[in-house]
Amino acid sequence: MPFELTILGSSSAIPTSERYPTAQVLNALGRFFLIDCGEGTQIQIRRQKIGFGKIKHIFISHLHGDHYYGLIGLISTFNLLGLKNDIHIYSLSQLKDIIQPQLDFLKGDLQFKVIFHPLNFKKPQLIYEDRRVEVVSFPLKHSINCCGFLFREKEKEANIKKECIEQYNIPIAQIVKIKQGADFITETGETIPHEVLTTPPPSPRSYAFCSDTAFFPTVTEVIKNVNLLYHEATFTEELRDWAIKTYHSTALDAAKIAQMAHAGKLIIGHFSSRYKTTEPFLAEARTVFQNTEVVVDGKTYVIGNKLH
Amino acid sequence: MPFELTILGSSSAIPTSERYPTAQVLNALGRFFLIDCGEGTQIQIRRQKIGFGKIKHIFISHLHGDHYYGLIGLISTFNLLGLKNDIHIYSLSQLKDIIQPQLDFLKGDLQFKVIFHPLNFKKPQLIYEDRRVEVVSFPLKHSINCCGFLFREKEKEANIKKECIEQYNIPIAQIVKIKQGADFITETGETIPHEVLTTPPPSPRSYAFCSDTAFFPTVTEVIKNVNLLYHEATFTEELRDWAIKTYHSTALDAAKIAQMAHAGKLIIGHFSSRYKTTEPFLAEARTVFQNTEVVVDGKTYVIGNKLH
Numbered sequence: 022m023p024f025e026l027t028i029l030g031s032s033s034a035i036p037t038s039e040r041y042p043t044a045q046v047l048n049a050l051g052r053f054f055l056i057d058c059g060e061g062t063q064i065q066i067r068r069q070k071i072g073f074g075k076i077k078h079i080f081i082s083h084l085h086g087d088h089y090y091g092l093i094g095l096i097s098t099f100n101l102l103g104l105k106n107d108i109h110i111y112s113l114s115q116l117k118d119i120i121q122p123q124l125d126f127l128k129g130d131l132q133f134k135v136i137f138h139p140l141n142f143k144k145p146q147l148i149y150e151d152r153r154v155e156v157v158s159f160p161l162k163h164s165i166n167c168c169g170f171l172f173r174e175k176e177k178e179a180n181i182k183k184e185c186i187e188q189y190n191i192p193i194a195q196i197v198k199i200k201q202g203a204d205f206i207t208e209t210g211e212t213i214p215h216e217v218l219t220t221p222p223p224s225p226r227s228y229a230f231c232s233d234t235a236f237f238p239t240v241t242e243v244i245k246n247v248n249l250l251y252h253e254a255t256f257t258e259e260l261r262d263w264a265i266k267t268y269h270s271t272a273l274d275a276a277k278i279a280q281m282a283h284a285g286k287l288i289i290g291h292f293s294s295r296y297k298t299t300e301p302f303l304a305e306a307r308t309v310f311q312n313t314e315v316v317v318d319g320k321t322y323v324i325g326n327k328l329h
Numbered sequence: 330m331p332f333e334l335t336i337l338g339s340s341s342a343i344p345t346s347e348r349y350p351t352a353q354v355l356n357a358l359g360r361f362f363l364i365d366c367g368e369g370t371q372i373q374i375r376r377q378k379i380g381f382g383k384i385k386h387i388f389i390s391h392l393h394g395d396h397y398y399g400l401i402g403l404i405s406t407f408n409l410l411g412l413k414n415d416i417h418i419y420s421l422s423q424l425k426d427i428i429q430p431q432l433d434f435l436k437g438d439l440q441f442k443v444i445f446h447p448l449n450f451k452k453p454q455l456i457y458e459d460r461r462v463e464v465v466s467f468p469l470k471h472s473i474n475c476c477g478f479l480f481r482e483k484e485k486e487a488n489i490k491k492e493c494i495e496q497y498n499i500p501i502a503q504i505v506k507i508k509q510g511a512d513f514i515t516e517t518g519e520t521i522p523h524e525v526l527t528t529p530p531p532s533p534r535s536y537a538f539c540s541d542t543a544f545f546p547t548v549t550e551v552i553k554n555v556n557l558l559y560h561e562a563t564f565t566e567e568l569r570d571w572a573i574k575t576y577h578s579t580a581l582d583a584a585k586i587a588q589m590a591h592a593g594k595l596i597i598g599h600f601s602s603r604y605k606t607t608e609p610f611l612a613e614a615r616t617v618f619q620n621t622e623v624v625v626d627g628k629t630y631v632i633g634n635k636l637h
Contacts, residue, residue, distance in 0.1 A: 034405075038372070060399065064368070084434055093398055122426065122430060
């Protein structure tokens with residue numbers, strides 16, 4: 022089952038001719054989570070040939086325009102296409118006050134509900150959960166309220182060895198329990214340990230999105246051992262004063278967070294338009310965390326569980 | 330002096346991977362008029378290498394999202410770039426109620442004023458005028474209030490013939506009057522007619538933007554003899570029922586308007602995303618009006634006064 026991230030936009034506040042404002046789509050086992058929604062997101066979604074109807078959950082890290090100005094256009098297009106799925110938006114509660122007056126001007130009535138879920142900017146919070154996947158928001162340290170998001174598979178059950186089923190004549194009812202962790206007692210009263218009967222499940226895959234933030238090591242408690250980490254890197258150390266002033270990170274900051282969190286891989290974006298190339302960002306991050314990549318709009322990252 | 334139009338976006342309500350929502354820039358003798366501002370306009374402006382600081386007047390035909398959702402992002406970018414020019418927006422008055430709550434959320438205070446000028450949806454109106462250029466809005470016939478815009482140079486003065494200045498020994502003070510239409514009386518009392526002394530000025534150039542509208546021949550009174558006419562063509566005759574239902578035009582409708590207005594050249598856009606190619610639009614329009622072109626995002630049309 023897929024667990025992969027596609028970058029739709031990766032500029033900082035001012036888009037460039039190559040980079041759209043922030044937006045990403047995570048395909049987590051067939052669930053398409055949209056993370057931030059900068060201007061032009063709907064155009065990028067179409068270019069990536071992602072079906073609009075698959076997007077039902079939208080996570081908005083904070084209310085600077087480059088992270089949400091594409092939302093109204095996307096909802097409008099959902100409506101024009103006749104989609105019927107309710108849309109869940111996880112954000113600062115005031116987003117509703119901004120979006121609603123625009124919804125009132127849409128062509129025709131909305132055929133679906135837009136349901137707003139307020140984020141908690143004080144502490145981590147489980148904001149989405151189903152049988153296989155969960156999403157946790159966690160506070161970042163920016164000039165306004167801002168959250169990151171951790172997406173992770175739930176622990177899977179162990180795989181039972183086929184040869185053991187035959188060898189010990191295990192009934193179907195018992196198989197379910199063994200997969201969940203039980204031992205097995207044979208007809209002769211012998212206890213066969215769970216570990217003997219099963220192979221361990223693949224470890225759950227995870228992705229963390231650290232949106233606009235100053236250097237903030239507190240997040241490493243939440244995102245510990247994450248397979249893939251996106252962390253903003255608006256500046257390099259050369260402009261550390263600007264990073265401090267604007268509550269943004271340098272590439273070095275991002276790399277330190279990846280290192281402290283024992284992340285499998287780091288991807289960086291949100292580069293200031295002051296920079297002509299991304300090479301200085303990459304070089305700086307790799308001094309601390311070698312497995313770093315600079316994101317590119319349109320690129321998909323397959324998230325494995327063997328990254329670290 | 331330039332009088333040229335650049336297409337930034339030309340899709341209908343739902344953008345495609347090749348066409349952005351409606352936006353155009355007219356460079357009229359160095360004045361950069363932005364006409365409609367669909368989502369992604371700021372990205373397209375940057376791609377066209379048009380300086381953001383040049384845009385001071387924005388004309389919004391109507392409040393369907395594909396014609397204005399890019400406005401807040403553009404204003405936000407003006408602010409982030411530290412621009413100081415006031416921005417004049419010509420639109421339905423309610424646009425202010427939609428934009429203001431979003432302006433309140435911008436990073437930092439605006440360094441310039443955003444001045445809204447309400448359009449008249451009942452009759453043509455002169456909405457902008459300076460020494461060289463004027464802009465007239467005129468009502469269209471759409472499902473909501475919608476205006477088109479006519480941009481035109483003012484009449485220029487005649488050019489005085491150099492050889493006449495010498496021949497008749499015309500003083501400088503008289504030259505100004507002659508250029509404006511006066512005859513000249515020589516020292517011997519002979520009257521030299523204005524027509525003898527001058528060559529006529531080049532006829533003023535003009536551009537008309539007919540945004541979303543059903544077939545509406547009334548507009549041809551306002552845009553008569555326009556050099557370049559943009560007219561929406563959302564459908565072809567095959568889908569005339571849809572055109573009627575949605576208050577849009579077919580390519581044939583657009584061509585008839587161009588013909589009735591004696592336009593020099595017709596360009597069409599706003600094609601429904603139902604169509605895979607634009608060939609049927611072009612073929613249909615040319616049955617009535619040969620000098621028709623299908624617009625392409627990024628293309629610039631130099632507007633001459635010899636088009637008709």
